[in-house]
Amino acid sequence: MYDPKSVEEKWQAHWAENGTNEPDLDAAPSPFFNLMMFPYPSAEGLHVGNLYAFTGADFHGRFQRLRGRDVFEPIGFDAFGIHSENYALKVDVHPMDLIPRSIANFTRQLKRSGIMFDWSHTVDTTNPDYYRWTQWIFLQLYRAGLAVKKEAPVNWCPSCKTVLANEQVEDGKCERCGTEVGQRFLSQWFFRITEYVERLLKNLDWIDWSPSTLTAQRNWIGRSEGALLRFRLAGEREESLDVFTTRPDTIFGATFMVLAPEHPLVEELTSEDRRDEVETYRAAAADVDLVERRKTDDRKKTGVFTGGFAVNPATGEDIPVWIADYVLMEYGTGAIMAVPGHDQRDFEFARQFGLEILPVVAPAEVVDDASDPSTVILQLGDEAFVEHTEGERLINSGKFSGLPATEGAARIVEWLGERGLGEPKVNYRLHDWCISRQRYWGAPIPILYCDTCGTVPVPEEDLPVVLPHLEQFKPGDDGIAPLAKDESFYRATCPSCGGEARRETDVSDTFLDSTWYFLRYPSTDFDDRAIDPSRTDRWLPVDMYIGGEEHAVLHLLYSRFITMVLHDLGHVPFEEPYVRFRKHGLIIRDGAKMSKTKGNVVNPDEFIDRYGADTIRTYLMFLGPYQEGGDFRDSGIVGPQRFLSRVSDAIAAAVEAGATGFPDAVVERAVHQTISQVTEDFASLSFNTAIAALMELLNTLRAGGRVPTLDEIRPLVIMLGPIAPHLAEELWETLGGEPSLFDHASWPAFDPAKLTTDSVEIAVQVNGKLRATISLERGASEEAARAAALADEGVQRHMGNASIRKTIYVPDRLLNLVVG
């Protein structure tokens, strides 16, 4: 009788006592770094989504282990950040007390779930032993000129009293508390990730990642090719307005310009009579957050005329300069040349304010019909003409009229370039990464400000800058960081001149903590260095990284960036941290997302108590394709439960009978076929079909009440290892194997010669419809197949008197007779 509780406790104890899951990090001959995204240890405990993610990754890790690799499968806790801080405020427990409790609870839950973690190499990002090195990384970037302080518009949540990243704002509201978000300008630390943008993009061509994740990163980076064009201000002024455009071919149609309300030249351009209106508009725009500004849904275009003019460098004409909030300061140059004929937004704006619309590109047919392309008139309906294809031609564009648009773009840029008015330019959507947070629960940024010496980095030997235990850590509504209120923290001595200095009181973004945790895992034994070179050589880069797609753009991009920087600075010998990445899907329950409000959250403890970890593991991976997610239904869990119980019974019966060898050719073939398929499925993370194949094999082994021989069933036990490791260990021991299975068994091999039979069933179709199946010798000739088919009564009936016009024969599969 299968009793999961005792079996699981027994083997968990065995693994812990024998260090089964702790590879020799200095000497393992075949290292395999199996990484999964470390969790944020929420106070609610392990979510079944975490368990799903880890279990799939563990299937893969155990599979590699059984195939002879020395698998290092560490885990840690990403415990800094707004989540924890807000929760701590809510329940009124200090995060320094709350987090250790949550971690202890997570650890307890993870240890009973059968995952092959090496508990001797964990990380906790809130531990000074860890964040000391996070601060060290900041200093490396600072020295390399990649960490800079600059003033920037930021999203500001008036409730959380903090700056939010764009991705923390949803529908203009704070992702956490739902408060409307506004804008503020603050001086903050930025990492210059844009310096690395080309490499970050280019390497996407060769790293082996889930395609959708690659696409997400490419889109996030948002590379677009175009030109930077210079518009002089009209009149006697010196200044000029730079714009980025992907359509320099349309410059003759630029009939006005639009600046972002925050653009620095607005002041200069605004005429006295327009000043009040401009100021009112700018003030209103500042009240709207950066994300709200981007909402497209039928928001009417708004804007005001500055009273100023610029000169279109192509036509030489003065064109009016407006400001409008549909132009974003953080993209391009914060200013656009408006071409209402060929941009839908500009078109709408022009309509709204009665500005001139001048089409300068037309479909080839329109131009071909005209004698002089420079005077062609393209009639526009309610939309701009925005197609951009090879066939279209320039019109109304001076000497460039008649040229294909693409060629025209290049020629125009060249022409403007000769006069210093333009150049080709690549623009990116990606921005520098603001890492400052005006919060408490994060790693302090290791910087000092000294009146004499200016900005001074904390010397490496003085790290860590320890986060003090602040009783009052709630952020203030003045934007002053909590640490700025703790004098004993911020008062310091300047390491350079010995005078008085003030510490930076912002803490760093949680995403910084997680950029390098995987680098730390193999090196947690060392407290005098972040990353041990020899351990790193042996274990990194990561062989397989599995995680959720929600981190496709932020964590994974930042982590790649930091790794590249560390590579350039000589700290690691590779520039891509994750050679292979696979996303896993999301698990839902009864067709709906799990959420506390719906009350449909699966509590892993409850299910493990009731069914055992092995059954939960099997069920989680059986309920759908791992990379696509699946639907957790309570009724379905009994399938895997019965399966494991039957395996257990079958082993007991086999041991009692004691038969060996492969007396039955059909069964022997099934064993080989299953090994072949399961091996393939495991390699491609198709765990659901691997489990199905093992179920099928078990059904074959005990079909009609037969008792399998020991040799027939042994491979099944080994293949069960990654799926139900506790039970597999137990059964392996029952079969006389030396524990642990993971040390002493190796993945079964199959004999290709034993996969097939001498005779095959082939389908016989008449005019494409299945009419019979016939048994043939493998590799039978078409003639033989046709003869056999024609002898079949059913086939004869369907052919009637008709004659065969054509025969399609797929050897060993199908014969199609086309008659008529």
Next chain:
RNA sequence: GCGAAAGUGGCGGAAUCGGUAGACGCGCCAGCCUUAGGAGCUGGUGGCCCGAGGGCCGUGGGGGUUCGAGUCCCCCCUUUCGCACCA
């Protein structure tokens, strides 16, 4: 709006170099076993028709290519997930 993926029995899902649709599991039905069982075992289970030999229909909808389409092409519908005034 743009991008990506997906729509298959009562349900979760198999099968996509075009070649016997529905593996495996849940549920359901029948039988066995049992004092009993929310246990176990055996068999059955896409729909419709039937003369019991079979026949017809069937992978979101419509068209197409092909000897043959869940799979490829075109149009449409729906769902999920990204990104969203990106110049």
